[in-house]
Amino acid sequence: MNAPNTVNLVTQLDYARAGVITDAMRAVAEREHRDPEFIRAGVAAGRIAIPANIRHLDMGLEPRGVGAGLSTKVNVNLGISGDVADADVEWEKVRTAEKFGADAIMDLSNSGKTRFFRQQLVRETPLMVGTVPMYDAIGYMEKPLVELTVDDLLEVTRAHAEDGVDFLTIHCGINKSVIKTFKETGRLMNIVSRGGSLLFGWMEVTGNENPFFEYYDEILKICHEYDVTISLGDSCRPGCLYDANDAVETAEMIELGKLTKRAWDAGVQVMIEGPGHMPINEIEANVRMEKSLCHNAPYYVLGPLVTDIGVGYDHITAAIGGAISASAGADFLCYVTPAEHLCLPNAQDVLDGLIATKIAAHAADIAKGVPGAKDIDNRMGDARRRLAWNEMWTYALDPVTSKARYEASPASTEGTCTMCGKMCAVRTVNKVFEGTTIDLDAQGNTD
Incomplete structure (x- = not known):
């Protein structure tokens, strides 16, 4: 098959219709986790x-x-x-x-x-x-x-x-x-x-x-x-x-x-x-x-x-x-x-x-159902389960504000926040799975 004549091609639409995958299409495909041909076909049809x-x-x-x-x-x-x-x-x-x-x-x-x-x-x-x-x-x-x-x-x-x-x-x-x-x-x-x-x-x-x-x-x-x-x-x-x-x-x-x-x-x-x-x-x-x-x-x-x-x-x-x-x-x-x-x-x-x-x-x-869209949410969920706060900031849409709010109200119990403190559900379940028994008194204090 002969290569397409690209002399008069200027726009991404021109190239896509000629069957040519441009560098820009490849860059978009990589960013979107899509096959470059998917991008080219979408541009050619006007959908992209x-x-x-x-x-x-x-x-x-x-x-x-x-x-x-x-x-x-x-x-x-x-x-x-x-x-x-x-x-x-x-x-x-x-x-x-x-x-x-x-x-x-x-x-x-x-x-x-x-x-x-x-x-x-x-x-x-x-x-x-x-x-x-x-x-x-x-x-x-x-x-x-x-x-x-x-x-x-x-x-x-x-x-x-x-x-x-x-x-x-x-x-x-x-x-x-x-x-x-x-x-x-x-x-x-x-x-x-x-x-x-x-x-x-x-x-x-x-x-x-x-x-x-x-x-x-x-x-x-x-x-x-x-x-x-x-x-x-x-x-x-x-x-x-x-x-x-x-x-x-x-x-x-x-x-x-x-x-x-x-x-x-x-x-x-x-x-x-x-x-x-x-x-x-x-x-x-x-x-x-x-x-x-x-x-x-x-x-x-x-x-x-x-x-x-x-x-x-x-x-x-x-x-x-x-x-x-x-x-x-x-x-x-x-x-x-x-x-x-x-x-x-x-x-x-x-x-x-x-x-x-x-x-x-x-x-x-x-x-x-955009490919990979929920992946970062799953990573955030896993970091929260582990109470890995510094890792959470890397997944947040606004890591600056979220980290600043957390640090502005320090919890007395390490790894928790001031919403729940020692009664943190995530911490409690983690302790149970680690084989640690947690008993809270009427004031929510641990033994």
């Missing part, structure tokens, strides 16, 4: 995406796969805003994301000149990097929103691709047809996507079609040139439970399904973005709808938040929804922090949100 800009690969990206049969990935959002613009704090968030096991970082900076930070981020982090060009357009072009042209938006998109960004959130699905549905059916929270709201405003003022939809083929050419995965943004995601799975969200997802096929035809990898806020009992149906309408493309969800009243604790409401969503087939969870709906998160918020989302993702991986 490997967001890996060719420039970021050259700078040290550690490729990760997102999709069916793989571990659930977790993204951390960060970036400056117009009110809080402290680059040092954002770099602290980057280091937190790297240290505690994030798979991706999205730079959502939306004020001023953001390119230097973005370029440095791509150079320095081995994690996948995502951005939203629409957020950057006003500052990059130094123009008011309504004066932005199609050429301006294409230029900003190209700049992000050239900088090495691995996946771009592009709000292509909010076209005039979807807006017509939005206006006819109405919503409690209207449009809560920042990018979607900006495009809605631009379209209403100019009277023109969404440029990312109208010039989608041009966007795809840029993505293909650098192997940027297009993450089709959910402009009409529900911002409250009342709007979940409504007509406009569904109308946009139908459009995203059409755009998915067009991207694949152009050799571009795709992810689909999802909600948002959603009642627990509707989450599985939402995932099934995405997989059906969008041809099993990887699903990237924010939460979903399962109640609207968890303000200040939305990392918990999102982790509940994330675990359910991922166990039903979602592939990529965007973290939510305690600061959601309130303010720009600080470094501690980032840690809290990341760990909560990592717990959700791991719990879902166990439920989905």
